[in-house]
Amino acid sequence: MGVEERRTMQGKHRSKNRGNSIIKQAMDYLPDGIAFFSADDLLILSNHSMNDLVQKLMGTDLQLLSELKEAIVHPDESRAVVMEDFGNALKFADGNVWRFTISVITDEEGHPITQIVAYDLNEQYHLYEELQNRNKELLKMQERLNRVRLRVADSVREQEILAAKMQVHNKMGSCMLLLRHYMKGDHARGEKEQLLKYFRLMTGELKQEIGQTDEPSALDDIIRIAEKLGLKVEIKGSIPVGSVIETCLALALKECITNTLRHAKGTILTVTITEGIDVAEAEFADNGTPPDSEIILGGGLSSLQERLIKTGASMEIISKPEFRLIIRIPKVAETDKI
Amino acid sequence: MINVLIVDDERMIQKAYQAFIAANEDRFRVAETIVSSADALFACRANDVDMILMDIYTAGFENGMSAAAKIKKEFPSIKIIITTSYNDIRQIELAKEYGLDGFWFKDQDDMELIEVMDMVAEGEKVFPKEVPDVILGQARFSELTPAEVNVLYALLEVTGNRQIAQRLNIEESTVKTHMKRICEKVGVNTKTELAILAANSKLALPKLNDSL
Numbered sequence: 001m002g003v004e005e006r007r008t009m010q011g012k013h014r015s016k017n018r019g020n021s022i023i024k025q026a027m028d029y030l031p032d033g034i035a036f037f038s039a040d041d042l043l044i045l046s047n048h049s050m051n052d053l054v055q056k057l058m059g060t061d062l063q064l065l066s067e068l069k070e071a072i073v074h075p076d077e078s079r080a081v082v083m084e085d086f087g088n089a090l091k092f093a094d095g096n097v098w099r100f101t102i103s104v105i106t107d108e109e110g111h112p113i114t115q116i117v118a119y120d121l122n123e124q125y126h127l128y129e130e131l132q133n134r135n136k137e138l139l140k141m142q143e144r145l146n147r148v149r150l151r152v153a154d155s156v157r158e159q160e161i162l163a164a165k166m167q168v169h170n171k172m173g174s175c176m177l178l179l180r181h182y183m184k185g186d187h188a189r190g191e192k193e194q195l196l197k198y199f200r201l202m203t204g205e206l207k208q209e210i211g212q213t214d215e216p217s218a219l220d221d222i223i224r225i226a227e228k229l230g231l232k233v234e235i236k237g238s239i240p241v242g243s244v245i246e247t248c249l250a251l252a253l254k255e256c257i258t259n260t261l262r263h264a265k266g267t268i269l270t271v272t273i274t275e276g277i278d279v280a281e282a283e284f285a286d287n288g289t290p291p292d293s294e295i296i297l298g299g300g301l302s303s304l305q306e307r308l309i310k311t312g313a314s315m316e317i318i319s320k321p322e323f324r325l326i327i328r329i330p331k332v333a334e335t336d337k338i
Numbered sequence: 339m340i341n342v343l344i345v346d347d348e349r350m351i352q353k354a355y356q357a358f359i360a361a362n363e364d365r366f367r368v369a370e371t372i373v374s375s376a377d378a379l380f381a382c383r384a385n386d387v388d389m390i391l392m393d394i395y396t397a398g399f400e401n402g403m404s405a406a407a408k409i410k411k412e413f414p415s416i417k418i419i420i421t422t423s424y425n426d427i428r429q430i431e432l433a434k435e436y437g438l439d440g441f442w443f444k445d446q447d448d449m450e451l452i453e454v455m456d457m458v459a460e461g462e463k464v465f466p467k468e469v470p471d472v473i474l475g476q477a478r479f480s481e482l483t484p485a486e487v488n489v490l491y492a493l494l495e496v497t498g499n500r501q502i503a504q505r506l507n508i509e510e511s512t513v514k515t516h517m518k519r520i521c522e523k524v525g526v527n528t529k530t531e532l533a534i535l536a537a538n539s540k541l542a543l544p545k546l547n548d549s550l
Contacts, residue, residue: 138498141530145497148537149544153395156423156540157348160444164354216349218397221372225384247376247398254380 033098033118037065039111053118056080056092065114072100086128089121097125218250226257230267233257237273240280240331248313248329249273249282255304256284256325264288264323280329290322340459341369343387345378345405346421347397351444355391358452366455373397375405376547382413389417389459391451394429394543401546403429407436417458421451424540425479427469428491440464472539476525479541486523489516493533494542 024045027034033050037043041064046054054062057080058071072090075082080090089099098118105113223233239249253271260266266288273282295317297305305315308327318324344355352371359366369385372378374397378390390409394402406418419440420433433441440458442451443466457464472479482490492502499517503510517529526532536542 135498141533142497144530145494145533145537146544148534149494149542152537152540153544156395160423161348161350163445164348164350216347216352216371216373218372218374218377221370221374221377222380225370225372225377225381229384243398250374250377250398254377258380 031120033116035062035068035116037114037116039113041065044113050116050118053092053098056094057090065116068116069102086121086125089125091125097121217246219246219253222250222253222257226253226269229257229261231257231261232268234268234270235273236270237275239273240275240329242331244311245280245329245331248308248311248327251304251307252282252284252315252325252327255300256286258300259323260286260288263291278331280331282327282329284325284327286323288323291319293319295319295323340366340388340455341386342366342455343369343378343381343385343390344371345373345375345381345390345396345402346371346393347373351393355451362452365459374400375402376400378402378405379409379412382409382416387413387416389419389455391419391421391455394420394422394424395546399544399546401548403432403436404546404548406433406438410437419451419454419458419464422543424543425470425472426540426542427487429543430465430469434463434465441466443470445470472541474524474539474541475535477523479539481523482520486516486520489513490520490532490536491542493517493529494536497529497533 024047027045027047028049030047030049033047033053035043035046035050035054043062043064046062051062054060054068054071057075058067059076059079060067062068073082075090078093080092083089083091083097086097087099089097091097097120099121100116100118103115103117105115107113219239223235226233233253239246249271253269256269256271260269264286266286268287270285270287271282272285273280275281295301297317301317308315308329311329313327313329316326316328318326342355342359344352346352346355356368356371359368366389369387370381372381375392376396376398378392381387382390390406392402392406396402396405403420406420409416410418414437417439419442420429420438421442421444422429423444425443430441440454440463442449442454442464449464454464474482479487488506489502492505496502496505499510499513503513506513517532521527521529521532524532524535526535
């Protein structure tokens with residue numbers, strides 16, 4: 001190599017080094033952290049920001065890609081935590097939040113170079129935190145509102161009952177007034193009939209009052225209607241307390257009544273209820289004609305299944321030797337399903 | 339004779355209705371009384387029903403309004419009167435939309451229920467001429483503009499301004515403006531107070547099931 005050629009090469013080297021130095025300086029000005037690694041895991045270049053982050057994350061200088069990757073995925077929890085609900089960004093002990101991304105680029109000779117970039121997400125994170133707090137407040141407000149609405153529903157019910165009681169008692173008051181007139185003998189023509197009518201109503205009310213001790217229930221209604229349709233419903237076992245259980249039983253009972261009347265042409269539907277610690281089970285069977293073939297879910301039975309699943313219950317259909325429907329209802333807290 | 343199906347989950351109210359009907363036994367008789375609107379269609383299939391007195395909020399959180407709509411489709415000739423203690427004016431529009439025949443506010447209707455039943459039996463559609471003017475803090479409900487009423491009802495469903503805006507298809511800033519004006523009219527400082535006040539005024543029904 002001649003003197004002139006050597007000078008040219010040295011010039012090229014100086015020029016290349018100067019270029020690298022300029023690139024490094026420029027990278028150091030970047031607010032984001034950036035680092036490049038060779039295919040054999042070694043650090044090629046990193047900027048100040050990345051070096052500072054790595055010190056905070058690992059407590060050592062940046063050297064190997066594998067170490068950095070491991071620290072990003074499984075950081076020492078005293079130094080940083082992975083925020084899974086914020087795109088796996090890292091929240092450092094000083095409260096700052098950074099997201100690390102990894103990509104592979106190639107140099108001009110086609111060698112793979114791994115690039116790691118760390119983005120400052122503090123502003124976005126604070127907005128996210130603010131949004132989370134507001135959402136929490138909204139959720140609290142919604143829960144409070146729901147409680148108020150349920151309380152209002154109870155108070156509406158009480159007001160309705162009071163108004164209805166007043167109306168029934170007004171009728172009784174009219175009856176007493178008419179009776180007084182009647183006793184005094186100053187009754188007008190036609191008042192006697194009115195009096196008797198009121199008396200019938202009043203005694204009817206009193207009889208009902210004495211005879212009915214429980215609140216009316218949907219199950220009682222369905223059983224009464226079935227009897228009108230010529231189907232006797234026999235319940236074996238006691239009905240567990242709870243509106244979810246009662247709703248499930250009522251749904252299944254209606255479906256079985258319809259099927260017994262329409263397909264099996266039965267006259268008695270037997271419901272056997274057994275109660276476990278966590279589950280109540282009800283088995284429905286009728287005295288009608290057994291199905292010719294396996295019962296395929298469809299129509300009413302499908303809707304029943306859907307509705308039962310929504311409340312956490314399950315359903316089983318047995319076609320042979322006779323039709324049986326079994327539902328299993330978990331005994332959960334009532335408020336869970338409302 | 340008009341055969342009436344009573345759908346209400348309170349025994350005293352059932353009794354009051356039964357008493358009205360018994361007092362007018364020349365025109366009406368009780369076909370059946372049930373507690374849940376989810377069983378109303380079943381009751382209509384089993385009984386000869388000409389008219390239904392349907393509460394909206396029935397046993398098991400079942401929605402009487404949607405049950406009524408379904409019954410009307412299957413039995414168009416059955417006359418259905420909605421009865422409620424809630425001041426939820428949207429329900430009146432829903433009842434009209436579903437082709438129902440009458441609407442009666444249990445607490446504060448100008449007409450007696452039996453009058454409404456007679457008119458409906460004659461083929462008239464009977465809806466309240468005026469809705470109950472609920473007192474809402476320092477204001478009356480009627481003092482709110484239609485847009486403010488919509489925002490108030492949306493607030494009872496979704497609470498967040500952004501969700502309200504999405505639901506009503508308006509800008510979030512518009513929601514905030516309406517909310518501010520409603521709060522000023524009503525005399526409350528926050529939308530939480532507003533929502534609780536509105537809920538306490540029985541302006542909206544709780545969430546109900548449509549299981550019929």
